[in-house]
Amino acid sequence: MREVVIAGVGLHKMGRFEGKPYVDMACEAIQMALKDANMAWKEVQAAYCSRMYLPPTTGARVCAAMGLIGIPVWDVESACASGGSALRSGFQSIAGEFYDTALVFGVEKMPRGFMSPENIYDKWQCYIGLSVNPMYFALEARTHMDKYGSTPEHFARVSVKNHKNGSYNPYAMYQKACTMEDIMKSPLVCDPIHLLELCAPNEGAAAVILTTRQVAEKHDAQPVTICTSVVKTPLYPAPMIPPAFQTSAKIESPPLTTLAARQAYEEAAVGPEDLDLVELQDVAASSEIIYTEELGLCPLGEATRLLDEGVTEIGGRLPINASGGLLSNGEPIGASGLRQVVEMDWQLRGQAGLRQVAGAKTGLGHVVGAGPSCGVVILKR
Amino acid sequence: MKDGVESAEPARKAIPVQEGLFTMPSSPGGKGHLIGTRCRSCEETFFGRLSVCGHCQSQDLEEIRLSDRGKIFNYTVLRYPPPAPWKGRSEPYEPMAVGFVELPEGVRVLSLITDCNVEKLENQMEVDLVIRKYFEDEEGNEVYTYMFRPSSGQ
Numbered sequence: 001m002r003e004v005v006i007a008g009v010g011l012h013k014m015g016r017f018e019g020k021p022y023v024d025m026a027c028e029a030i031q032m033a034l035k036d037a038n039m040a041w042k043e044v045q046a047a048y049c050s051r052m053y054l055p056p057t058t059g060a061r062v063c064a065a066m067g068l069i070g071i072p073v074w075d076v077e078s079a080c081a082s083g084g085s086a087l088r089s090g091f092q093s094i095a096g097e098f099y100d101t102a103l104v105f106g107v108e109k110m111p112r113g114f115m116s117p118e119n120i121y122d123k124w125q126c127y128i129g130l131s132v133n134p135m136y137f138a139l140e141a142r143t144h145m146d147k148y149g150s151t152p153e154h155f156a157r158v159s160v161k162n163h164k165n166g167s168y169n170p171y172a173m174y175q176k177a178c179t180m181e182d183i184m185k186s187p188l189v190c191d192p193i194h195l196l197e198l199c200a201p202n203e204g205a206a207a208v209i210l211t212t213r214q215v216a217e218k219h220d221a222q223p224v225t226i227c228t229s230v231v232k233t234p235l236y237p238a239p240m241i242p243p244a245f246q247t248s249a250k251i252e253s254p255p256l257t258t259l260a261a262r263q264a265y266e267e268a269a270v271g272p273e274d275l276d277l278v279e280l281q282d283v284a285a286s287s288e289i290i291y292t293e294e295l296g297l298c299p300l301g302e303a304t305r306l307l308d309e310g311v312t313e314i315g316g317r318l319p320i321n322a323s324g325g326l327l328s329n330g331e332p333i334g335a336s337g338l339r340q341v342v343e344m345d346w347q348l349r350g351q352a353g354l355r356q357v358a359g360a361k362t363g364l365g366h367v368v369g370a371g372p373s374c375g376v377v378i379l380k381r
Numbered sequence: 382m383k384d385g386v387e388s389a390e391p392a393r394k395a396i397p398v399q400e401g402l403f404t405m406p407s408s409p410g411g412k413g414h415l416i417g418t419r420c421r422s423c424e425e426t427f428f429g430r431l432s433v434c435g436h437c438q439s440q441d442l443e444e445i446r447l448s449d450r451g452k453i454f455n456y457t458v459l460r461y462p463p464p465a466p467w468k469g470r471s472e473p474y475e476p477m478a479v480g481f482v483e484l485p486e487g488v489r490v491l492s493l494i495t496d497c498n499v500e501k502l503e504n505q506m507e508v509d510l511v512i513r514k515y516f517e518d519e520e521g522n523e524v525y526t527y528m529f530r531p532s533s534g535q
Binding site: 124132142146191237245 | 425462463467479487491493504515
C-alpha cells in the first residue's frame with residue numbers, strides 16, 4: 001500500500017441555511033478544498049459522497065454542478081458513520097493505486113425536528129415507541145453510571161467544555177458558551193440526558209482531496225498523512241446501538257469503538273499515547289465519556305477523571321473535540337465525519353485559529369452510527 | 382352493504398405488531414408468550430424467530446418459549462413523546478419507561494415498562510410479561526405488543 005495524503009480541505013458552515021440548495025453548499029466546500037490543494041477540478045479522478053438524508057445520486061448531481069469530467073462518483077452511506085465510510089472508500093482507492101487523486105465529500109440538509117425513525121428502525125419499533133435515538137444514549141449512560149460512578153454533572157461538564165470550544169469555531173452552528181446551570185436546567189429528554197447535552201440535526205458540507213505525497217508536493221500543497229482509515233461492524237453480541245432490540249446476557253465482546261480503534265492503532269503504528277488531539281462522536285455529552293474510554297485514551301472508568309483534571313480541554317494533554325464537537329457543530333450526518341477530518345487537518349497544519357492545539361502532530365477522528373458501524377481515522381503531519 | 386353488493390369488509394382482527402416476536406393470547410384473559418430461538422450448537426438464546434444463529438452461524442435452531450418473568454437490566458424514561466409514526470397516546474403524554482429486561486434464558490430484551498410509577502423503577506426489579514393491545518390500525522385491527530410491568534405492582 002502506498003501513502004495517502006490529504007492535499008486540501010474545505011468546509012461549509014454548519015447550521016440552518018433555508019433556501020440554499022445542497023448542491024451549492026457542497027460545491028462551496030469542494031471549491032475551497034481544491035483551492036487549498038492548488039488543484040483544478042479536472043485533476044480529480046474519482047469522487048465519494050457521504051450523505052444519508054439527501055436523495056439517491058446526490059454525489060453525481062453535485063459533481064455535475066462542478067463540471068462534467070467523466071469521473072466515477074459513488075454515494076456512500078452508513079448512518080452517522082457515513083463520513084468514515086466515504087473516507088475509507090477514498091483512502092483504499094488511492095492506497096490500492098486505482099486513482100492518484102480522489103475527492104471525498106459529505107453534505108446534508110436534514111429535516112427540522114425529530115429525525116424520521118423509519119430510516120433506522122423497523123416499523124413495529126416505531127409504532128410502539130422503541131425508536132428514540134436518545135433512549136439508546138441514555139441507556140448506555142446509565143450503564144456507565146452504574147458501573148463506574150459517573151454522574152449527570154460529569155456529562156454536563158462535557159457539554160460546557162464543548163460549547164466553550166465551539167465559541168472559538170466560526171464554522172460551528174452554536175458559537176456560544178454555556179454554564180453548568182444552563183445545561184442542568186435545560187429540559188430532561190431521557191434520564192439522565194438534558195436537551196443541551198444532545199447534538200442537533202442540521203445542515204453542512206465538508207470536502208477533502210486525497211492524493212499521493214508526490215502529487216501533493218508537485219502542487220505545493222501542505223500534505224497531511226492518513227495513517228489509516230478503518231471501518232468496523234460489531235462482533236456478536238449486538239451493542240446497544242440503534243436499531244438493536246436485544247442483546248446477550250451471557251457473551252461479551254469488546255465494544256465496537258474499541259474494535260475499530262485497536263485495528264487503527266495497529267495499522268498506523270500509533271498508540272493512544274501518541275495522540276495530540278481527538279475528534280469523537282459526542283452525539284450526547286455522555287457519549288464523549290464512554291468513547292474516551294472505548295478508544296483506549298484512558299482505562300475504563302477514568303474518563304471522568306481526565307475531564308475533572310482538564311486533560312481533555314484545549315491546553316490540556318489530550319484535547320477532545322477542540323472544534324466544539326457535535327454538541328456545538330450539530331450533526332449534519334453525511335458531512336459530520338468529514339468535518340472532523342477538516343478540523344484535524346487545520347489543527348495539524350496550525351491553522352485552527354483561537355482553538356489551535358499547540359504543536360499538534362497526530363490526531364484521531366471517530367464516528368459511530370446506527371446499523372451499527374464505526375469509523376476511526378488517524379492523521380499525522 | 383351498499384347497492385345490494387355484499388360487503389367484502391374483512392372481520393376486524395387482533396394481530397401482533399410484528400410476527401415472530403410473541404404469541405397472541407388465545408382467549409380473552411389468556412396469556413401469550415415471547416418467542417425465543419435456541420441454538421442447538423452453541424446454546425445461545427435469542428428473542429424472536431431466527432433462521433441463523435447470530436453467534437455461531439449454525440442453522441440447527443429450535444423455537445422455545447421465553448420466560449414470562451425477568452429483571453430490569455437498565456432503563457430510562459422518555460420525557461417527550463416518540464416521533465411519528467408512534468401509535469401511543471401523546472395528549473396527554475405520560476412519560477414512558479423503556480429498558481432492557483434480562484430473562485433467565487440469558488437474553489436481554491428491549492421493552493416498554495408499563496403499569497408503574499416511572500420515578501420508582503430500579504435496576505434488578507422483577508418484571509412480568511404483558512401482551513396487550515397498543516393501538517388500532519387503519520383497518521380497525523387491534524394491534525398487540527409485548528411489554529413488561531413490575532411483578533409486585535406499585
